[in-house]
Amino acid sequence: MALSRSRRFERRLDYWPGFVDALSTLVLSIIFILTVFVLGQFFLSQEIAGRDTALQRLNRQIAELTELLALERSGRKEAQDSLAALQSTLQTTEADRQRLQGLIGSGAAAADAANQRAGQLAAEVDQQKAVSARAMAQVELLNQQLTALRRQLAALEDALAASESRDKESQARIADLGSRLNVALAQRVQELARFRSDFFGRLRQILGERPDIRIVGDRFVFQSEVLFDAGSAALLPAGDTELDKIATALLELEKEIPPDIPWVIRVDGHTDKRPLSGQGEFKSNWALSAARAISVVEYLVSKGVAPQHLLAAGFGEFQPIELGDSEEAYRRNRRIELKLTER
Structure with missing residues (x-):
């Protein structure tokens, strides 16, 4: 066991x-x-x-x-x-x-x-x-x-x-981006056109109905006699008064337009086609028209308008708005134009 x-x-x-x-x-x-x-x-x-x-x-x-x-x-x-x-x-x-x-x-x-x-x-x-x-x-x-x-x-x-x-595929994406960019640019142009219309309407109200200040297309036109003496680029006192009104409107416009829209007020100087004597301060109509545009820009800057929103250009006698050799044609072609446009 x-x-x-x-x-x-x-x-x-x-x-x-x-x-x-x-x-x-x-x-x-x-x-x-x-x-x-x-x-x-x-x-x-x-x-x-x-x-x-x-x-x-x-x-x-x-x-x-x-x-x-x-x-x-x-x-x-x-x-x-x-x-x-x-x-x-x-x-x-x-x-x-x-x-x-x-x-x-x-x-x-x-x-x-x-x-x-x-x-x-x-x-x-x-x-x-x-x-x-x-x-x-x-x-x-x-x-x-x-x-x-x-x-x-x-x-x-x-x-x-x-x-x-x-x-x-990359080209298709690029085309799509280009299309969207064009749409965005068109929207910016339309928005700037709206501001241009409002600005000109406001200027019309401020300056009143005057035969020597008028709107032509997308430009605001001053006859040169409103701002300058013949052959001179020095602003007249009466011209200072009118430009003060424009400066006020521009200061209000700067507050309204968004900062991402690149805009400028282009100041264009024009003369009639009669040549200068060459004995005075300016030797050509081109120099006279450019000097007048610069005088307007400098005055607006002195009133507080931002310089980056201003552009001066001189066209001399080469962009007439009325043909002919009459005194009326000469008077209408001597002018300062303001145009709200893209930079």
Whole structure:
């Protein structure tokens, strides 16, 4: 009874070494698999990192293959010409050989000579056949290389097509941006036109109805006699009064127009077409018209109008609003114009 219990106890103790061995083997297997996985990840990352270098090398090889293709085409043409020449020589040799065989029956001496010539011709034929075989081998090699180059060129054409597709998409986006920009610019122009209309309406109310101050199109026109004496660019006191009203309107306009709209009041000086004497302060109508425009701009700046919103230009007698040689035409062409426009 005691012996039986002892044996059962020994049998229970025998399971543990095997279990420990199996567990150790399983752990080592898992460690080995993890090691293989880590090594695989490392080599995979190395392979990915080398793709860019391989791609650059492939591009260089393609360029070299393209040059090789041109050379091989030239070599193939030469080989084909050589093969044609060899075939022509072979035909000539065969004809000679047939003629020699026909002469064999004419005599022993002739036969010996013919046999000797035939042997020489046969040797030449064999030599030409060997050359032809080498040429055919070169042609076959060139054909194989051409096939490989065609595959590479097809790949390049696919890449070029993809690039052209991306370029078309970029052009479409650029066109869309241009369209939206044009819409935005049109909106700015409309907004500036609205401010121009309000500004001119306000000037009309401030200056009142006067025959020597009028609106022509998108410009506010002062006759020069309102602001200046003949041949002078110095403002008259009466002109200062009128420009004070314009300065007040401009100061209010600066507060209303958003700062992101680039606008200016362009002051244009004009004269009639009669030339100056050249003895006074100004030597030409152009100089006189520019000086008058600058005088108006400087006066407006002195009244607080921002200089970046003012522009002076002189046109001399070259932009008349009325043709003819009458005093009325001369008077109407001597003028100062104000125009609200984009900078």
